[in-house]
Amino acid sequence: MSNNESMNRVRAGLARRYATERRFRMYGVLAILMSLFFLVLLFTTIIGNGYTAFLQTHIKLDITFDQALLDPSGKGDLAEISRTGDFNGVVKAALREAFPEVTKRGDRKSLYNLASGGAGFELRDMLMADPSLMGKTVSVWLTADDEIDMFMKGHIDRDVPEDDRRVKDLTIEWVDRLLAEDRLEKQFNTTFFTAGDSRDAEQSGIWGAAVGSFYTLIVTLLLSFPIGVAAAIYLEEFAPTNRFTDFIEVNINNLAAVPSIVFGLLGLAVFISFFGMPRSAPLVGGLVLTLMTLPTIIIASRAALKSVPPSIREAALGIGASKMQMVFHHVLPLAMPGMLTGAIIGMAQALGESAPLLMIGMVAFIVDIPGGVFDPSTVLPVQIYLWADSPERAFVERTSAAIMVLLAFLVVMNALAVMLRKRFEKRW
Amino acid sequence: MKTKSLILAAAVTATFSVNAAARDYVSIVGSSTVYPFATVVAEQFGKTSEYKTPKIESTGSGGGLKLFCAGVGVQHPDITNSSRRIKKSEFDQCQANGVKDVVEVKVGYDGIAVANAKSAPRFELSRKDIFLALAKQVPGDKEGELIDNPYTTWKQVNASLPDIKIEVLGPPPTSGTRDAFAELAMEGGCKKIEWIAAMKKTDKKAYKAVCHTVREDGAYIEAGENDNLIVQKLVANPNALGVFGFSFLEENGDKVQGSLIDGKEPAFESIADGSYPVSRPLFFYVKKAHVDSVPGIRGYVAEFTSEKAWGDEGYLSDRGLIPMPKEERAKFAKDAADMSPLSM
Structure with missing residues (x-):
């Protein structure tokens, strides 16, 4: 050719x-x-x-902290007022005063529904913070009912025939009047970031679930990081290569691929049934998620150890360091950024997990903010699941808002992982 | 390393010490249908009493009773919600595990709606139509003969129904709503066919299999447990029907409409007076052995059975629970206050 x-x-x-x-x-x-x-x-x-869930409709009312309703005995005992005072009666009185022309019983009932069912508790907290308010009249912004909120945000259409609408014509008339008087406005929804779950959409928040997620992840991190790193160091630096260690290695890789619900079943059988730990507790949730994230951390840590060049090890051994000194003084510090990245990615995975928690009772309605790892609690993804299943329309936007919060946490954690790698990683 | 092992040791001891400690909140499990009502009561109770808010898990009726009957002690729940009555077998299980005294409280009724989008005409169904449209096997031309369901449009089932494809979105078999739908709507229609009704006496198993088995050829679509999703799908597809609880119908009255069943509309009044055929009672069960050891059980039960909660004008009726008649309420409130145990 x-x-x-x-x-x-x-x-x-x-x-x-x-x-x-x-x-x-x-x-x-x-x-x-x-x-x-x-x-x-x-x-x-x-x-x-x-x-839209980050804004919440509030209603301004002239509230009189009426002693006859709140403290009929007149003793001024705050603990008793907080327990027995008719704070909702105070809200109702203020609404009656704002709309004196409403006298029919049925109409009054819908009038009382302008303010949230939890408005009385908001007043209670105000009075507890400042007892001198007793007997005074003040203008207060109270949370409005979730249906008023949905109407204000345009999720309820006023052109639909009245029978099919949750908000009736009369209520719309009141809303329009309140709007004209600047007594109704959308404000930043602090409740959403400070409250626990509630069946009143306007009173519900993600703080309870966020704290639950925090405790669960702390338990997971405290257990899985030391155990995972120790396992990786032993397998990579000390363990002899034989059939037995090969077997362990294969099993760790297999565990990483096991569906997470299986770990939930394991947690139910071992931690709850056998050890008798409490259901719905972040401690058990953390233990289950530890089992789930361990393989991820071990594999990432071993990869990080492998990437430290042998010349470092040889140099350390050559100037007389023991094997342990070699690992802890030289190899581990160099491998740490990689290990941390693996741990953070494992944690991000654990943060988004809900299936294994279903089995151990963390899918539950919990109002009180958990105070420790033994208190019943739920986590962010579970809260999303529960809200998505609620009949009230206002929970639709809260579901999406909770997803946004969860995504924000995930983005921050992944960004942290990238940053750690960029910052500390050494290239050879 | 020393601190690490200390932390571990502390965690282990703490774990075992909680085992012995008492629980200071009420633990509730059970039906997802009762869940939206029980949670409202729990929240009210938590806010207005000195006790902690009860913890409520939605495990389904069967799952709840299983946990409930597992034994006595703080690791077992105190109360279980149920969208059906406790079965004899479950009651025996309770007895066998030392849960001797169980208090039954009926809380009200729940309707199951068969609904479609507002943009389409309203359906008027009979229970027999529902059975014929959705059963896996339907009676053939000869008496006593069963054939695989041949119907593809509603018109074939009943000439007065519109000529559109049978497409029903409903809950999966794990759901209590599905059980109740099969029992009340499908079996109700199935019984209308005489020779099948006669089968109930001779061969109960076969009768149940015929009446409760839903077809699997795509006409009935399992849409998951999320009723909100079914509502959204109905709006997007005006030809489809959906099966879900009454509270979702009430909450979405501007988007979907409930079909008439045997001439009755699913509405508050028709479910309360019992004329709407697809409705069922809701219950909760209390473990009497826990009443004096776990604080708050009595208070929670009292809150649930108070007129301001389950009465005609109570806050539960705002959430879609259909109250019982006054005398029945009085009876169950008294039973609950006395903690009179159930015998089966």
Whole structure:
């Protein structure tokens, strides 16, 4: 074959080869565009549904802290007032005063529904913080009912026939009047970030679930990081290579692929039934998630140890360090950023997990903010699941808002992992 | 290393010490249908008493009774909610595990709605239509013959129904709503066919299999336990019907409408007076052995059985619970206050 001939053959195939390459690049770009499209779709639906939950409709009422209703005995004992005082009666009196023309019993009932069922408790907290309010009249912004809130946010359409609408014509008339008097407005929803769960959408918040997630993750981190790193160091640096360690290695890799619900069943059988630990406690949740994240951390830690070049080890041993000194003084510090990255990714995985917690009773209605690892509590993904299943319409936007909060936490954790790697990683 | 082992040792001792410690909150499990009502009561109770708010898990009726009957002691729940009555077998299980005295409290009724989107005309169904449209096997031309369900449109089932494809979104078999739907709507229609009704006496198992088995050829779509999702799907598909609890119908009255069943509309009044055929009673069961050891059980039960909660004008009726008649309420409130145990 002459030189010329082979050049001709190359040239003849050249166009086809370029086309193949262009096609391949196009596939890649398409794949990326498609994932971006779904990501954008996900974010727009979640943010579109949920951003309104960060604002909550409030209603301004002239509240009289009437001693006859709150402290009929007149003793001024705060503990007793807090328990027996008719704070809802105070809210009702204020509403009657604002709309004196409403006298029919049925209409009065819908009038009382303008304010949240929990408005009385807001007043109670106010009075407990400042007992000198007793007997005084003050203008107070109270949380409005969730249906008024839905109406204000346009989720209830006033053009629908009255019978099919949760908010009736009379109520709309009141709402319009309150709006005209600047007594109704949307304010930043602090309740959402400070309260526990509630069946009144306007009184519910994610703080309880966030604290539950925090305790669960603390238990997970305290257990899985030391155990995972210790296992990785032993397997990588000290363990002999034989059938037994191979067997362990295969099993660890297998465990990483086990569906998480299986760990929940294991937790139920071992921690709750056998050890008798309390149901719904972050301690048990943390233990179960530890089992789930351990393989991830062990595998990441071993990879980090492997990436430390042997020359470091040899140099340390060469100047007389013991094997243990070599590991703890030289190899471990260099491998630490990789291990931390693995741990953070494992934690992010654990934060988003709800299936194994179902088995150990953490899918529950819990109002009180948990105060420790033994208190009953729930976690963020479970809270999302529970709200998504609630009949009240106002929970739809809260579900999306809770998803946004969870996503924010995940983004922060993953960013932290990337930052640690960028900052401390050494390239050889 | 020393501190680490100290932490571990502390964690282990703490773990075993809680074992002996008492529980200071009420632990409740059970039906997902009773869950939205029980949670409201629990929250009210927690806010207005000096006790902690009870913890409520939604495990389903069967799962709840299983946990409830597992034994006496702080690691077992105090109360279980149920959307059906306790079965004899479950009661025996309770007895066998030392849960001797169980107090039964009926709390009210719940209706199951068969609904479609507001944009489509309202359906008027009979229970027989429901059975014929959704059963796996239906009676053939000859008496005593069962054939695989051949119907694909509602018109084929009943000439007065519209000519659209049978498409029903409903809960999966794990749900109590599905059990109640099979028992009340499907079996109710199934009984209307005489020779099948006669089978009940001769071969109860076969009778149940015929009446309760839902077809699996795609006409009945299992839409998961999330009723909100079913409502959304109905709005998107005006030809489909959905099966879900009455409280979801009431909450979404602007989007979906309940079909008439045997001429009755699913409404507060018709469920309360018992004329709407697809409704069922709801219960909760209290473990008497726990009443004096776990604080707050008495208070929670008293809150649930108070007129301001389950009465005609009570806050539970605002959430879609259908109250019992006054005399029945008085009877169950008294039983609950006395903690009179159930015998079976």
